[in-house]
Every structure is written in structure tokens, then in C-alpha cells.
Amino acid sequence: MDFAVELILVFVLLTDMTLLGTGRLATSIWLSAVQGMALGVLPLLVAEHEITLRLVVFAAVVFTLKGIVFPRLLSRAARMADVKHEVEPIVGYSASILIGLVIVILSAWVGAAFPLPIAHLPVSPVLLPTALATILSGLFLIVSRRTALTQVVGYLVLENGIYILGAALAQEEPFLVEMGVLLDVFVAVFVMGIAIFHISREFDHIDVDQLTSLKD
């Protein structure tokens, strides 16, 4: 069980790094989908006691939303806006990967320095660093990329990071809260997809940098 959890966590870490290094929108969306699917399985593996119906339903909902619905919405938005590639990012791809490495080191340090107050729960040592690294690389994607779509992907990655933290506490956390968060994210991605479509229809591009120079 521990093997599987660590495998998934390291996989998530590596998808973060790949996301930082890729410029093709289709690849970004696909990577976020794979990451979401891997995370959907996570609560089933973290569960120490028994796999309850509640957990299975939760995992199924997460899997479908993060792994299937969000990527569908995003690729639809990409198709409608007719963008295939990130425009020149603010930080280059190689530099982004290196910053990703710095983020990982920082997260490992923070994860070791501030252990979670759940000593009674057996949690993989990689969990907190992975969660922090995912949150931070999501944030970094949002601030360093120009295309609105990649920023939405960054937002999803950020949410995935928060979700990993939640998955560790799946037994403790009320079901409703997690579901509420998922619903919020769902609505957010839905609205962003529509917004991207409208932006691209009005301005023929989804480069957010140029939006600041709008005049009426």
C-alpha cells in the first residue's frame, strides 16, 4: 500500500515538473488529466482501515471530475479559442523546470520542518512535500504563463495540491466539505472555460498580458 501511495505521489511530482516544461496546450491538459486520475485513486490507498462506500464514491467523483470532466472542458475551450501553443512564457521552459526543482527542495525542507499534527495517522513522508510542491508549481504556472488556458491548468494543479493535503486527512475531514470544494472548482473551471471562449471571440487571442492595454 505504501509503495503505491509513494508511486502516485512521485508520479504527481514528476507531472508537475513536466507541466512546467511543456508549452503545448494539449500536453498540458493531458498531463493535468493524468494527474487528476492518479489523485482520484489516492484516497483509496491512503485509507488504512477499510474501504467504505463513502470513500469509493468520493474517489469515483474525484476521478471523473479531475480526470475526465475538467480536461474535456479545457480541451473544448482550447478548440473553440483555436489555440494550440503557449505564447512566449514570461519564464522560459528550462528555467521553469529548474525553478520547479527549487520548489521541490523548498517543499521537502518545509515538509520536514513542520510535520503535520496527525502523528496517529500513518502518512507517507513524501506526502506533505508533494502537496506543497504541487501547490507552489500550480501558483508558478499561473504567474509565469500568458495564455489564459495554461493559467486555468495552473489553477487545477494548485487545487490538486490542496486535495493531496486533504486526502491524507480523508478520514478526519467531513465528506461534505471536500465535495463542496470539488463543486466550487467544477463551477470555476466551467466559468473560466466560457470566459476564455468569450475573450478569444472578442479579442482573437487569449494572451492575458494584452488584456491590460484595453481601451474603451
Add this chain to the structure above:
Amino acid sequence: MDLATIVPPLLALVLSPLLVGIIFRTKAIFAGRNGPPLAQIYYDLRKLMAKGAVYSDVTTWIFRAGPIVSLASLILAAFVVPFATCAAPFHFQGDLVWFAYLLAVSRFISVLAALDTGSAFEGMGASRDVLFSALSEPAMLLGLAAVARQANGATEAELNLSLTGIHQAIAAAEWGGSWLVFVLVAVALFVVFLAENARIPIDDPDTHLELTMIHEVMSLDHGGPDLGLIVYASALRLWVFGAVIVDVVLPISTGYVLLDVLWSVAALFLLAVIVGVIESVMARLRMLRVPQLLVGATTLSGVALVLEYGGRLWISPSN
């Protein structure tokens, strides 16, 4: 020094051209050809060694020293790499850095020899070669550091910082929960292996266009025995670096020395087949994308190192 430890370096010196033959054969099979015989490189070497050399008037002794020093440093490197379960003939604390920089010396001197000719193409190739090796060096050293850390955590006895020590500690230990680290480092080192040996995603060894060459262009002005030394050195580099991947990162110990040696040789041949398959199924990356790949390999190594440290730092207080 045990005389039997001389066997693995000798094996490397004798068998390494075969690796190149295997790569050629794999590519030929993929292309639907019969391909040259496996031992073709040996024939080529004999032919080249029998030839005379022509030297340009503008070159100095550096140009002539290039192939010799390059090969010599690789032979030295072959003597610190453990093979199968045998210890290397020479091992000392920190010889992994010595190994890394022997490879770097070999590259450095061939770059100098290339620059010595004053040819624009060779200068361009040298510049690219140096750039890529500079980028692949952190990947290799961070990866070896992660493995060294793992090996020392496993024994807890005394600090082992030689390739042989790491190899023995890892071969003796259970794989346990650390397999992730090994897989990450193995992938990172494999990318470095491709970069060091100028194989396909980074460089195309079969290209005929000087503008796109990286490593091959540096030997354009060498001929006869010098070229033979370069060809032989590149085969030896394949073997030595492959042996590090196979024996330091993924060692298998069965308890029988002969079986272990056979296994390691087979694993190296398998590595050559993998290289051949990669060369057959994918094209070279665009020059601009290569640094990204190497930085990616560095990240893999870095993540492995962080896992190694982060995991331990975390576990120790609770235990």
C-alpha cells in the same frame, strides 16, 4: 590488489566495440536490412590502425595528443568502475567524482583538439558539445549523490564514497522502499548516457551534415590511427558509462561471480539494444530542445536526492 579484479577492465577493453556493433545491428534490423557483422568495428579499427595519418600544417601537438589523452582517461575510468559483483581494481573515497571528471577530461581534450584545427565547423561542434556536457554534469553528479546517500543509509557503518563501495552496499541491501530513487536516478543517468555518448535524442551519430553535427564534427580532421583511437574511445565510453548504470544503480547479485559477470555483460548488451531501438524509433531533438531534456534529467536526479533526504528527515523523529 587482487589479480582477478583486472578481469572486468580487460573485459571492457576487449568487448566494448561489440556494443557499437549491437547498436548498428539493432538499427539495421529495424530498417529491414541485414546490417554489418557484429564485429565490424574490430575490422574498422584494424583497418584504421594500419593507415598513415595526415596532419594539417596549422595544428599543434594538442591535435595529436587529443585522441591519445581522451582514450587514456577513459581507460583510467574503466579501472574505477565496479563490474558485476567484482570490486574495481582501484577504489578510493570519492572516486565517483574522479570518474565523472575523467569523462570530462576526455571531452575537454577532444574539444581542444577540435579547436586546434581552426575549422569553423569543428569550433561549432565543440561549443555545442561543451554546452551539453555542462548541462548533463549536474544530472550525473546529483544522481550519483542520491545513490551514494542511499548506499550509506543502508550500511550505516562508515561513509562509502567510492563507486565500488556504493555498488557493494546496494547489492547487499534489500531493495525495499528505495526503489523509486533508483528508478529516477537510472532514468536520469540514461539520459546523461545518451548525451555523453552523443546518441540520438541529443545528437545523431550518423548524420552527414556538418551543420547539425555535435560530437561527430569534432573528429572530422582526424584520420588513420587517430580516428581509430577516437572510434575505440567512444566504444569504451559506451561500456564504461553503461557499466555505471547497470552496476552502480541497478546491481543484481546472485552469489555466483561467473553468473553475475554474465548478467552484467548481458545487461550492457541489452542497454545497447535499447539505444538502437531509441535511435530507430525517434528523431533527434531540435537543438533548442536538448537543454530542456538535460535539465529534465537534472530535475529527476534532484527529485531523487530530495526524496532521499526528505524521507529520512521526516521518518527519523517519529521512529
